[in-house]
Amino acid sequence: MEAMPSRGRYGPEYTPELVSAIASxxxxxxxxxxxxxASSVASAWGLRAAWSGYARGLQLQGVEIDEIDVFSWGCGLRIEGRPFRATNLGEFTEFDDWRTALLSEDALGWRDGLPTAVIDPAQAAAHPALIRAIDRIRQYSRLDGTIAPWLGLPFALRDQGLCTRPLPSLVGGAKALRLKRQPSDADWLTILRSLHGAADSGLERLDHLERLYRDAQRAIVREYRAGALPSLAALSIHRPLLSPQSVSQLLGLSVAGASKLLERAASAGLVVEITQRRTWRVFLAADLAITFGYIRAQRGRPRSEPPPLPASRDLSDVFDAFDDQMAEIDRILARH
Incomplete structure (x- = not known):
């Protein structure tokens, strides 16, 4: 094995602990x-991950905000019991442009927008791709005091070949990158472990979202007359916070009809009501209810998933129709 590059003026000291952290x-x-x-819910995961990543970026900027509050803002619903956030503080002004950049096919767009002083020095080629990506964010954050550098880490990881697309849940960094001329080895280790945790969390949430998708398929099959349930199931996967009013607007139902539809979805285990007042009800997709602490995780062994439904042409038609509903909801939300 070749010797790791010496520290010099670039990157960390490559101790066994840090090398292991880089690899993992x-x-x-x-x-x-x-x-x-390869996921059938990649689009929905991407939007949810963007809200999660943006929350992390705001926290690195020193904004006292929880992830659920960014989801609340993104879905346009205020949650009972959560602190009111003024809309004139400009906390979310960067989100739309960032989200557009995440979806852009232009692989050079983010790199071309960097300050000209952000460069890979000659010695960078001898360092791991992950260190090069983080160092770009370090340089960027020293020049720009806004949220932009933290939001840039998914692009830096993509540019260094660590992933094929920017993964929005991998927003990150550390205040030490901005405040210290040379981050310590402990700072590097903290950043790597935090990024590792974000990747694992993103994968876990993808698992849960894919299970919700399969649970929705089973719920639709169990219904004698599914009606608008497939549309609501698809909507809850893309927009995890819902109210009768928002469902009414997006699916073209009466408010009373939307309320009954949400109750059907709750009975099927697809959503969880998280408010107490009957006059302004809010429901959360079941896969996030435990994550955000609205219901307790079951103790002991994880609940086993029901076996796959038997293959048949009729079921294939039902599932194809549900996928069409997913695509249609994606288009509807893109216009709002």
Missing amino acids: CSAAIARLDARIS
């Missing part, structure tokens, strides 16, 4: 990237 973090990012490329 890179592998975690690769696993997430591979799963996303």
Whole structure:
């Protein structure tokens, strides 16, 4: 094995602990990237991950905000019991442009927008791709005090070949990158472990979202007359916070009809009501209810998933129709 490059003025000291952290973090990012490329819920995961990543970026900027509050903002619903956030503080002004960049096919767009002083020095070629990606964010954050550098890490990872697309849940960094001329080895280790955790969390949430998708298929099959349930199931996968009013607007139902439809979805285990007042009800997709602490995780062994439904032409037609509903909801939300 070739000797690791000396520290010099670039990167960390390559101790065994740090080398192990680089390897495991890179592998975690690769696993997430591979799963996303083959997932039927990649689009919905991408939007949810963008809200999660943006919350992390705001926290690195010193904004006291929880992830659920960014989901609340993104879905346009205020959650009972959560602190009110003023809309004139400009906390979310960068989100739309960032989301557009994440979806762009222009692989050079983010790199071309960097300050000209952000460069890979000659010695960077001898360092791991993950270190080069993080160092770009370090340089960027020293020049720009906004949220932009933290939001840039998914692009830096993509540019260094660690993933095939920017993965929005991998927003990150550390205040030490901005505040210290030379981050310590402990700072590097903290950043790597945090990024590793974000990749593992992104993969876990993808697992849960894919299970919700399969649970929705089973719920539709169990219904004698599914009616608008497939549309609501598809909507809850893309927009996890829903109210009767928002469902009414997006699916063209009456508010009373939307309320009854949400109750059907709750009975099927697809959504969980998280408010107490009957006058302004809010429901959360079941896969996030435990994540955000609205219901308790079951103790003991994880609940086993029901076996796959037997293959048949009729079921194939039902599932194809549900996938069409998923695509249609994606188009509807893109216009809002």
